[in-house]
Amino acid sequence: MAIKTFTTxxxxxxxxxxxxxxNSGLVYIASKxxxxxxxxxxxxxxxxxxxxxxxxxxxxxxxxxxxxxxFLRYVDGTTPDAVATYAYTESIVVGGPSTSLYFSxxxxxxxxxxxxxxxxxxxxxxxxxxxxxxxxxxxxxCNVFGTVNYRNGQITGTKLTTTQYEGIxxxxxxxSWAGTLTVFGYRKA
Amino acid sequence: MNEPxxxxxxxxxxxxxxxxxxxxxxxIAAQDGIRPNAVAG
Numbered sequence: 001m002a003i004k005t006f007t008t009x010x011x012x013x014x015x016x017x018x019x020x021x022x023n024s025g026l027v028y029i030a031s032k033x034x035x036x037x038x039x040x041x042x043x044x045x046x047x048x049x050x051x052x053x054x055x056x057x058x059x060x061x062x063x064x065x066x067x068x069x070x071f072l073r074y075v076d077g078t079t080p081d082a083v084a085t086y087a088y089t090e091s092i093v094v095g096g097p098s099t100s101l102y103f104s105x106x107x108x109x110x111x112x113x114x115x116x117x118x119x120x121x122x123x124x125x126x127x128x129x130x131x132x133x134x135x136x137x138x139x140x141x142c143n144v145f146g147t148v149n150y151r152n153g154q155i156t157g158t159k160l161t162t163t164q165y166e167g168i169x170x171x172x173x174x175x176s177w178a179g180t181l182t183v184f185g186y187r188k189a
Numbered sequence: 190m191n192e193p194x195x196x197x198x199x200x201x202x203x204x205x206x207x208x209x210x211x212x213x214x215x216x217i218a219a220q221d222g223i224r225p226n227a228v229a230g
Contacts, residue, residue, distance in 0.1 A: 030202040039196035040212075045203035078199075082219035109219035169197070183202075 026055060026184040033180040036063070040171035043183065044078050047131040047166050051185030054127045056168065060116060060179020065147040067117035068173035071110035072125070074136055074159055075167030081159070086111045088157040096149030111138065111157025113170070116177045117146025125155075130165040 004020070006012065030046050047054065062068070073080040088111040090103040103112075114123030125140035136159040143152045170181065195212045 030200070032200045034198060037196075037198065039198045039209065042197050042199040044199060044201045079213075080197075080216060082215050084219075167202075 023187045023189070025187060027051070027187055029054075029183040029185050031180060031182040034178055036176045036178040038176045040169065041181065042075060042080065042167060042169045043181070044075060044167040046168060046183045049131055052129055052132060052188060053186040054130065055124060055184045055186070056113075056127065057122075057124050057182045057184070058114060058170075058179055059120075059122045060177055061121055062116040062118060062172065062175050062177035064117050064175045066149065067115040067121070067144040067146040067151055068175060069112050070114040070116050070121075070123070070142075070170060070172050072113040072138065072157065073110050073169040073171075074130055074163070074165035075169055076163050076165055078167070080167075080169035081161075081163065081165070082109045083161070084109050085160040086157060087160060088112055088155060090153065090155045092151050092153035092155075094149050094151050101151075101153075110171070111159070112155045113138065113140045113157070114142035114155065115144035115151055116172050116175075116179070117144045117150070119145035119147065119150075121145070121179070127168075130168075133162045133164055135160055135162065136165060 030043060032043055034041060073082060084107045086108040087106040090112055092101040094101055113125050115121060121144040123140050123142035125138055128137045130136045138157040140155045144150060197210050197212055199208050199210060
């Protein structure tokens with residue numbers, strides 16, 4: 001049981017506590033922090049049958065005065081899937097100049113998930129069904145500030161294959177970066 | 190133009206082990222498939 005209404009004077013047992021902590025909405029799975037490097041980042045075994053849908057949250061910074069893209073691939077076993085069956089759309093507002101950018105693409109080797117720049121970068125991305133035998137899709141809301149400009153927007157992605165993935169791979173377009181990525185699962189019931 | 194990259198830092202969530210590996214040839218080749226880093230202004 002995931003939902004229970006306690007009454008006045010009722011004892012909260014250890015069993016109840018454990019149950020509700022384990023079924024408390026977004027459930028923490030893992031976190032990875034890296035200091036300034038030019039290496040890409042990968043988390044293995046963060047997706048499983050325990051959850052159908054996930055949220056990943058990133059906070060970080062880089063050395064890019066003009067923000068650069070952060071891209072996502074799904075990991076099959078321990079191997080990132082770079083087969084060109086990703087499709088994406090991006091709706092981004094660039095401040096500095098006040099410009100709207102719209103991108104879309106198919107047959108790509110990754111999907112965008114955010115940006116990183118030399119002041120501050122963050123994104124929150126929901127990932128749907130990575131470990132189910134369905135297409136894996138994502139919706140990310142992202143913010144980035146760089147010395148040259150800043151960007152806010154939304155990026156959606158679809159991986160057009162029913163491969164069941166266990167992990168996630170993040171890379172960036174240029175430069176070095178540092179940050180923390182946290183993975184949560186959405187409880188099912 | 191993207192800078193060449195050839196390292197990946199990996200966290201195995203199941204074991205807590207952190208390692209670093211070289212990119213595969215497929216991953217290196219796929220760098221060219223990343224959508225252009227379009228910039229306005």
